Amino acid sequence: MTKDDQPLSILVIEDNPGDFMLIDDFLLEKFSAIKVIHEETFESAIAELKSFENIDIILLDLILPDMKGEQLVEKVQEHSGNIPIIILTGYSDIGLARKILSKGVSDFLIKDEINPEIIYKAIIYALERKNYITKLNTSKKIYRDLFDFSPQPMWIFDPSTLHFLNVNKAAINKYGYTLEEFKNMTIKDIRPKNHMEFLEKSLEERKTRDPDTYAGVFFHALKSGETICVEIYSNDIEYEGRTVRLVLASDITEKQEYVSTIETQNKKLRDIAWTQSHVVRAPLSRLLGVINLLDLEPNDSEEVPFLLEQIKVSGKELDKIIQDIVAETRSMDIKTLKR
Structure with missing residues (x-):
């Protein structure tokens, strides 16, 4: 038999020598590379646990000379x-077994069986x-760290009540509320009063369509009273045995202001281009017309001085228009720099 x-390394805590010998035989029959450590009392077992760091599993008799039952398990x-604990006992009490298993022990075995x-x-x-629980806890810690230490505000809320269940440090720093304050609030409390209808409409839409990651752009109110523009990404996750909503919020207030400034400037430039193209065309047309007349007049014509004066007038007018365009464009650049 393989x-x-x-x-x-297995610690067997058993005060009955006969029972220990039987357990030891069973272990040696199934394992070829084990170290069996035997202790007969609770006190000696605890001393062994403190001195020996590499115990892989504990086989525990439920009744020892110095302690027994639930108290023994807890201690x-x-x-x-x-370290996983497997209970070995001579009592087949189902109620007791349930109590012991509820404390997190790995198994409850009847000695006679x-x-x-x-x-x-x-x-x-x-x-x-x-091993599974260790990996699960490691995975949970990774995700918890990603949540807690994200540079972007994140929170979890209950879709049925809209109450905050948890928020990360970035959200606390950004919005100005403490964790305790957040947990006594709903997501409505970080919305401007005049945006409630928009929020409710957005929540209803998410119920009727397939949920996706991107939720949209919204306005949020900080504890200070300041209003910011945020881009929201959210998704359903399992949290403490229920489906909740995980939200990531990015403050895009400066970005939106910048875009708004660019759009305003583009409109101004279009207006300038349209207006000035018509204003410029008048003196330019006169200038070209006068030049054509000069070509037709002889050099000694009495009209030549008049026509030359008209060229000067049109040229000055055109120069003034161009200067106005340059000045207005420069003023737009200065406003952009100030923003």
């Missing part, structure tokens, strides 16, 4: 960290469960 060759857990296969499976399942 034995499991993974190296394990061992206080010193065992995340165990054999090498049962104890082997219990140990393997307990180790696999520990």
